[in-house]
Amino acid sequence: MKKPLAIATSAAALFSAVVLANPVRDSLLAGYAREAGVSGFSADAGRSLFLANFTGGKEATPSCTTCHTNSPAAQGRTRVGKVIEPMAVSRNGERYTDAEKVEKWFRRNCNSVLGRECTAVEKGNFLTFMISQ
Amino acid sequence: MTETLPPSPPVWDMFIRAFHWALVLGVALAAISGFFMPVTWINLHIWAGVSAAALLLARVLWGIWGSKNARFTGFVKGPHEVMAHFKDLRAGKAVRHLGHNPLGALMIMALLGTVFLLLITGLAGLGGVFKAGPLGFATSYALGMVALSVHEILAIFLMGFVALHIAGAAYEGLRTRENLIISMVTGRKEFRKNDHDLPEVSSRPIWVAMLFGVALAMLAWAGIWATAKPPFGVPVGPPNPTYAEECSACHMAYAPSLLPAKNWGTMMGQLDDHFGEDASLGQAAIDEITTWLFKNAADSVDTKPAHVFSRTNPASPLAITKTQFWQNTHRNIPDAVFNRPPIYDNGNCVACHSDAESAAFYPANISIPKETIP
Numbered sequence: 001m002k003k004p005l006a007i008a009t010s011a012a013a014l015f016s017a018v019v020l021a022n023p024v025r026d027s028l029l030a031g032y033a034r035e036a037g038v039s040g041f042s043a044d045a046g047r048s049l050f051l052a053n054f055t056g057g058k059e060a061t062p063s064c065t066t067c068h069t070n071s072p073a074a075q076g077r078t079r080v081g082k083v084i085e086p087m088a089v090s091r092n093g094e095r096y097t098d099a100e101k102v103e104k105w106f107r108r109n110c111n112s113v114l115g116r117e118c119t120a121v122e123k124g125n126f127l128t129f130m131i132s133q
Numbered sequence: 134m135t136e137t138l139p140p141s142p143p144v145w146d147m148f149i150r151a152f153h154w155a156l157v158l159g160v161a162l163a164a165i166s167g168f169f170m171p172v173t174w175i176n177l178h179i180w181a182g183v184s185a186a187a188l189l190l191a192r193v194l195w196g197i198w199g200s201k202n203a204r205f206t207g208f209v210k211g212p213h214e215v216m217a218h219f220k221d222l223r224a225g226k227a228v229r230h231l232g233h234n235p236l237g238a239l240m241i242m243a244l245l246g247t248v249f250l251l252l253i254t255g256l257a258g259l260g261g262v263f264k265a266g267p268l269g270f271a272t273s274y275a276l277g278m279v280a281l282s283v284h285e286i287l288a289i290f291l292m293g294f295v296a297l298h299i300a301g302a303a304y305e306g307l308r309t310r311e312n313l314i315i316s317m318v319t320g321r322k323e324f325r326k327n328d329h330d331l332p333e334v335s336s337r338p339i340w341v342a343m344l345f346g347v348a349l350a351m352l353a354w355a356g357i358w359a360t361a362k363p364p365f366g367v368p369v370g371p372p373n374p375t376y377a378e379e380c381s382a383c384h385m386a387y388a389p390s391l392l393p394a395k396n397w398g399t400m401m402g403q404l405d406d407h408f409g410e411d412a413s414l415g416q417a418a419i420d421e422i423t424t425w426l427f428k429n430a431a432d433s434v435d436t437k438p439a440h441v442f443s444r445t446n447p448a449s450p451l452a453i454t455k456t457q458f459w460q461n462t463h464r465n466i467p468d469a470v471f472n473r474p475p476i477y478d479n480g481n482c483v484a485c486h487s488d489a490e491s492a493a494f495y496p497a498n499i500s501i502p503k504e505t506i507p
Contacts, residue, residue, distance in 0.1 A: 058406070058409050058410060058411070059409060060409040060410065061409070061410060077477065078383045078384065079408075079409075079410070079477070079478055080383065080384040080385070080477060080478040080480045080481045081384075081474075081475065081476060081477035081478055081481040081484060082381070082382075082383055082384055082385070082481075104414075104415075107411070107413065108410070108411040108412060108413055109411070111405070111411040111413075112409075112410045112411045
């Protein structure tokens with residue numbers, strides 16, 4: 001990697017780390033890690049979860065993308081036409097800053113899409129993916 | 134054949150002619166919009182009707198202080214004279230009236246009276262059913278529905294009277310060999326021997342114009358004042374912030390008056406399967422929202438939506454879109470229109486009914502949006 005590019009990349013990484021860091025997100029991730037007994041999460045596994053199709057949940061919502069679209073950076077739409085703000089933290093800084101809300105929507109939407117509650121690993125991966133976006 | 138007398142003043146003065154053709158226009162607009170146009174044109178119908186009624190007011194004043202052929206005292210006759218005229222007509226010896234003949238006068242009173250009753254029943258219907266207009270503050274839904282039924286019957290009667298009026302004018306024109314329709318344009322009629330004419334009177338146009346202006350202004354003021362009063366049977370409470378936050382996260386804020394308390398109770402008890410999604414909430418939020426929904430539910434609201442959506446579909450008691458009324462009123466709209474952006478779903482009332490969240494659902498506030506690129 002060329003030096004200026006490397007500097008730019010690290011600067012960008014530093015910038016996003018500063019901007020995107022949030023104590024609530026950090027404590028959510030820490031909590032999921034503790035619950036799952038793991039030391040870190042995978043954004044790629046989070047992406048897979050986000051894009052996957054499930055059959056165990058409710059008929060109308062086979063995947064996250066049903067309402068949120070394939071891109072976390074894009075606006076989504078509920079089944080009755082209401083706009084859903086982007087999931088990606090880079091697009092929507094308010095995402096995942098209210099722990100109660102995060103838990104509420106994980107509970108509801110995992111149940112709707114997967115037909116069960118998500119595990120701490122799944123939540124941690126999902127959140128890591130959205131923070132990376 | 135006939136003997137023409139020297140030129141004389143018009144039989145029908147300027148006001149009578151203008152009134153006649155303006156009323157034709159007003160009644161035609163009201164009839165076309167009422168009988169044939171979609172209910173979204175209700176405001177055109179209302180203004181055509183109100184304008185016709187304003188003309189009526191002017192006609193009544195002119196009927197008291199106007200020219201001789203305009204005055205009620207000149208042409209309105211009792212039943213004996215009407216019958217006598219009718220018998221003379223059948224016997225072929227009825228005289229020619231320069232103004233209204235007794236049968237024509239009867240027709241005019243029927244037309245004017247029916248237009249007046251149409252105004253009253255129309256405003257009562259508008260007030261009771263749509264909670265709008267000057268009688269909205271005082272009229273119940275039940276009374277409004279009765280008023281609208283009477284309004285419809287009167288409208289059919291009016292059409293019948295109009296047909297009879299035209300037939301009568303055609304018959305009289307043939308009988309006296311003259312074009313009475315042209316007379317209502319020019320005001321002129323041939324003067325003949327043995328015509329029935331009325332004694333001259335002096336009309337008071339300025340007095341009538343002033344009186345009309347003052348009366349119309351007072352009625353308009355009273356109408357605006359009454360229209361602004363809160364409608365009958367529509368309690369307005371503050372919105373519930375928890376409801377707004379939780380429920381309209383996913384969908385428009387359906388007004389509590391759209392379902393009976395019993396159905397809201399069922400819905401709030403099964404939020405984990407809410408129209409095919411898990412919308413579960415904490416108990417505190419459920420309790421708060423349920424209390425608010427119960428307090429403002431359809432049971433205690435007198436609007437049309439509250440009444441029609443209270444008749445829920447037993448097979449799907451929580452879905453407004455499954456009610457008979459909803460199905461009937463939306464039957465001409467293809468599913469594809471509901472499913473395309475920016476509507477997406479037939480539960481997204483506010484996409485077409487701009488006043489849906491207030492639960493007014495006034496017909497003039499309906500507009501189906503063109504398809505958009507999502």
